[in-house]
Amino acid sequence: MAFEKIQELLGDKADYLLNHQSKTFDKGLLHTPSPDFVDKIFVQTNRNPQVLRNLSALYNHGRLAGTGYISILPIDQDIEHTAGASFAKNPMYFDPENIVRLAIEGGCSAVATTFGNLGMVARKYAHKIPFLVKINxxxxxxxxxxxxxIMFGSVxxxxxxxxxxxxxxxxxxSEESGRQIIxxxxxxxxAHELGMATVLWCYTRxxxxxxxxxxxETAADITGQANHIGVTIQADIIKQKMPDVNGGFTTINFSKSDPLMYSQMASDHPIDLCRYQVANCYMGRAGLINSGGESKGEGDLANSVMNAVINKRAGGSGLILGRRAFQRPFEDGxxxxxxIQDVYLAKEIDLA
Incomplete structure (x- = not known):
């Protein structure tokens, strides 16, 4: 997709998003996606060589291979939202092979789905695309x-x-968050002992x-702290919803905050809100991938392109899209x- 098409999809928000220059904090503090991201970030960590190999597999597969950005197809909605509700628009995805095929033919970095789905086709596809097993x-x-x-299987x-x-x-x-953290x-x-990378869905509920x-639940301050707890338990990649508001701590009147979080660390611009999420991922040492959200029809593409631009210019590492892809005919998916991958390949879209 040409840059001109991206501009067209952004519509009257094109200038607002593409030319915004963030003034919250020096972008030089960020660790941004690059072809040598695994070497630059993870070689100095406690991750063992097999984790490095699997992280490299994620960052070097699909259309975004070698860019430092990742595109993951997540299909766990058959459990999270019921299979009938998720696959009614496209019943072919009751067959897990089609889930993996969509990720491969869609040029994704990895396919993220359930034990059952991946186990059913493991011998045919485990060597053809990185598997990301959703364990709870x-x-x-x-x-x-x-x-x-709750856990659905073992590491x-x-x-x-x-x-x-x-x-x-x-x-x-949530009430159960303490147990879930443990x-x-x-x-x-x-997982790290066995050599696998780790990805955390850092949702607030x-x-x-x-x-x-x-x-x-999608406030920048609340989700940012969720991200920070996520990297504290050594998630290599953080998945988070796109922030669309701020001031959760002060409005709900709980936890702790500092006025500088809202006056200097972020503004009301969506790129700055997302950058606050990136900052809480150790300034980008753990990649931030924002989720795509539910499919709402004709506006999905424009909305997802907008989110990709926000994530990329904020310093994030990609989008993770499921329903908006698999609830369409296969080729359209x-x-x-x-x-969406084209946004991350577009050299005209840089760090804000």
Missing amino acids: HNELLTYPTKYNQ DDAWNLGAAAVGATIYFG EVSKAFER NNDFKKDGINY IKFLNS
Whole structure:
């Protein structure tokens, strides 16, 4: 997709997003994606050589190979949102082979999905694209509905089916977050022992984070701290929702904050809000990938391109898109993924 097409999709926000220069803090403090990102960042860490090899597999596969950016196809919604609700628009994805095929033909860096999906086709595809096994989930058969991430398998099983990485979700702010932090930190420790990379879905979840019609679960200050806890338990890559508001701590009146967080560390510009998330990932040493969100129809492409521009110019490492790709006809899903990848390949889009 040509740069002109990206500008067209951004519409009246093109100048606002493409020419913004962040003044929150010196961009020279950031560790930004680059072809030598694994060497530059992870060689000096406690990660063993097999983790470095698997991280390199992620960063050197697909259309974004060798750029320092990553494009991951996540399809775990069959558990998180029920299979029927997720695949009704495109029933072919009840067959897990089609999930892997979409990631491969879509030029993705990795495919992220469940133990069952990857285990069913492991021998055919584990050597053709990096597997990222999602090891915990929220299930929706409990009534009344509760939101709680529980383990669905072992890290050793993920290694046995050929995974390059494991992924997990923590609902920071929820009643069960303490247990989840302990479980996931132990799982990540074992994953690193076995040589797998680790990816954390750093979501916040608490009904009291909503006030006056605004959902502060996606506030930059709250999600930023979730990211910081995520890298503290040694996640190599952080997945986070795009921030669309700030001042969660001060509005809800909990935790601790400093006025400089809102006056100097961030502004109300979406790139600056996202950059605050990057800063909390050890200034980008752990890559930040923002999630795509639910599919809403015709506006998905423009919205996803906008989010990719925000993430890239903030210092992030990519987008992780699922529903917006697989709830389309197969070929359209490939084109959708490629269009988002094109933002990261566009040399005209630089760090703000």
